Amino acid sequence: MPVSSLPSRPVAELLTALSSGNLTSRQLVESCLEAISAQDDTIHAMVHVDAEGALKRADRIDERRRAGEPLGLLAGLPVAIKDNICCRHLPCTCGSRMLESFRPPYDAHVTEAIQAADGIIIGTTNMDEFAMGSSTETSAWGPTRHPDDPQRIPGGSSGGSAAAVSAGLVPLALGSDTGGSIRQPAAFCGCVGLKPTYGRVSRYGLVAFASSLDQIGPFARDAVGAALLLQAVAGHDVRDSTSVRHQVPDYRTELSRPLSDLRIGLIEDHFAEGLDEEMADAVRRTVHQLEERGASVRTVRLPHSKYCVATYYLVASSEASSNLARYDGIHYGRRADGCTDLMDVYCRSRGEGFGPEVKRRIMLGTYALSAGYYDAYYLTALKVRRRIREDFDAAFRNVDVLAGPVTPTPAFRIGEKTDDPLAMYLSDIYTISANLAGIPAISVPAGRSENGLPLAVQFQAPPFEESRLLRLADAVLS
């Protein structure tokens, strides 16, 4: 096969070629590096590429393969990680000047897991600053561009990971999803993006945005790739108290189980005004295909979904205001020069280090947690959050999976929403509720729009039913 297109081959094909000896990990890494140097000046999906380290690890894995040693699940496949996941040998900047010089002295759980599975971490991907954004435009290192149209954004906040996979720079990537940050860019870029159940993947080493919402998940070109990467990183971790002791199924084997008698609920509330016609048609078309293959379809209501965006921005910003307080210029990260006293160090370091969107959310969250406002904002948001979760519990009593759009529109233009934060926030309107409810959700490509942009469908399932989502993705894509 032609070397340049290697990273965009199906993962199953790559694994077969690797194990049969037709392909080495070095060749695969080299082809990723070539693709990056050919395309990434335009796309700007990567923040840091560790070419030397990746090749070295590839050689070691190739040696072990030649020696007949058994290899882990990822068997020498390159993986890119979002720039908010700690890895000892890479910088971790979170797309922020605040952490421009930060190199984590420890590995995240997922980093360890990828390496234990013989995956090769090839570099870090661009993101909105501290994962706050829906377009990668808030990255201090400049926006990532849509692989199919450089005038458009790839979505966000994990836009770099989505663009890297879709452009064929890497076969697999990890992102993090707090309100749609995996699914929305996957939808815009036309790849598979899965947000697992809260607690399914350890957050240890993921730089926190909103602790009760953040989850790490995979990007891949197909369901097999997503299943494989999820398999490698899922499972209980004692270092994350919110990680759950729930057995990890063999997601790849699960893929071959038939989807018989599947009951699909079409979320009526997500087809109201604001949804692009082409997007709505893509969802209906996909669901109809599944119906033709034996699934039953009904419409369901999520009555509290209209409160999702408000609830999300209170919960997420409150937690973020606390999580980001540690960047104070004292212990690590950016410290402003020439400060006169402690307050000056705090104010100027944070003033220089954070971009406007991060500041906006810190202020919003600080306000919501302040004495006299806590009950009206944060506490009320927690109560609504419970109602939103109950909506899902009720829906899942009658259906196995919920279907709807991922985003209101296909990928928008660079700069189109940067001056209108509310419009930007609304691009996550359909994805936020899965984070608030803690349930797994997946974005699956569903054709293209008239002007060639990817369209997508979202499926949501009850907790720990990731394999159901992966089977659906596989069914839709094959």
Next chain:
Amino acid sequence: MTEYTTIIGLEVHVQLRTRTKLFCGCSTEFRPDAPNTQTCPVCLGLPGALPVMNRYAFDLALRTAVALNCDIAEFTKWDRKQYYYPDLPKAYQISQFDLPFSASGWLEIASDDDPNATRRIRITRAHLEEDAGKNLHDESGRGGDSRVDLNRTGTPLLEIVSEPDLRSASEARRYLEQMRTLLRFMGVSDCNMQEGSLRCDANVNLHVRTSDGETTATPIVELKNMNSFRNVELAIEYEAKRQRMLWEKTGQSIEDAPKSTRGWDADRGVTFAQREKEESSDYRYFPDPDLVPVVVSREEVEQVRRQLPERPDVRRRRYQEQLGLSAYDAEVIIDQGPEFAEWFDSVAAACGDGKTAANWATQDVLRDLNADGMSLSRFPITSQVMGHLLTWIVDGRLTTSAARDVYGVLKQRAADGQVLTTSLVDSLAAERETVRDTEALTAAVHAAIEALPKAAADVRSGKQAAVGPMIGMVMKQVSGADPKVVRSLLLEALQE
């Protein structure tokens, strides 16, 4: 006439005796000599690091709260207390706000008026939290950089808040002493104030009752940086006087001024106004989303209650009622803490006589420990060896002074590196065994009477004190003689 009552509530911070910190695996050892060596991504607050509760710390906290007669909450959670300070790397402290794991307990202390009566001081709540680090400022006056040592960051602290039930500085001191004794006997803390494992803040104000029968409260002052119980007492005494003078001068009441903070300057013996912490009014507490709530069942609480070590007050009563110790001796032994009391118990059991064990423990042994500033764990004479030596006294085979002699030799041998055994005690004691009623003793008695005729005559005429020199003479001649036996032999012989 105007009456002044001092109203005191104490906030005690106790460092729990865990090997590792509250939310990570770092050591809690006190190492001011090696700053920032006992740290990891979690207690440094590095991006992406997450806390995991140390269950043993929680268990120690539970044990303490049960010993303080607190109600244990079935559901408790962790909250973030948010403020900026260089010794707080996450810019929030993980603490407990509205749902502490325990509340509504009490501690009994001896009353001021009647030492035989007790007073119950109510405990409002006890909650668990992580300690902050330590800022090290340049004290040379040359304006060098301040540094931060994060070794202490994340050490488990139990905050025990009392109701304002204490009425005098001496009562406050007794409360602290009682608290320290209890915590040490419960095995939850070593309560070392020098190393900061026990810290105390006091809320002090006055209730002023004027002759017209009206009572007014003066503004509450929180006293800080008192590094010993003595200083707590002095600071409260000073503060009560200061508030009284201020009241007489200004008549300012609690409605006129908010709570303020004052530090204690031990050198000058005064309290002084301290600057308030930045924005201390709003800590923006909210539940820590990185930690899961803790559920404690009734059964678990009952199990903790059943497995509680012997309480110091129960132990004191046992010493008096079962071992026949004086109240004073019992108190002295308890005051030394659980290791010493255990050692004493084992000596008493080995020799079969609590009083003899108490005499030796509170006199010879304590004197030696204090003189050498030695901890019991480094004291060379084990309770077994000590108990064995004391059986010789209890059986009347060794005089107290001969036993002291053996005790001295034992210490010397230990210093020379010899291992002390009960058989070594036996051979040393046998050499000094009390001589009774032997021919030698009788001969020496008669010789003494002959040698000191004046003394003999004095005794015969009723001046019993005159027997002393004769006892001395006999003792000199017959080493190992029991002076009590010699005395009665002399008196017998003189009556003939």
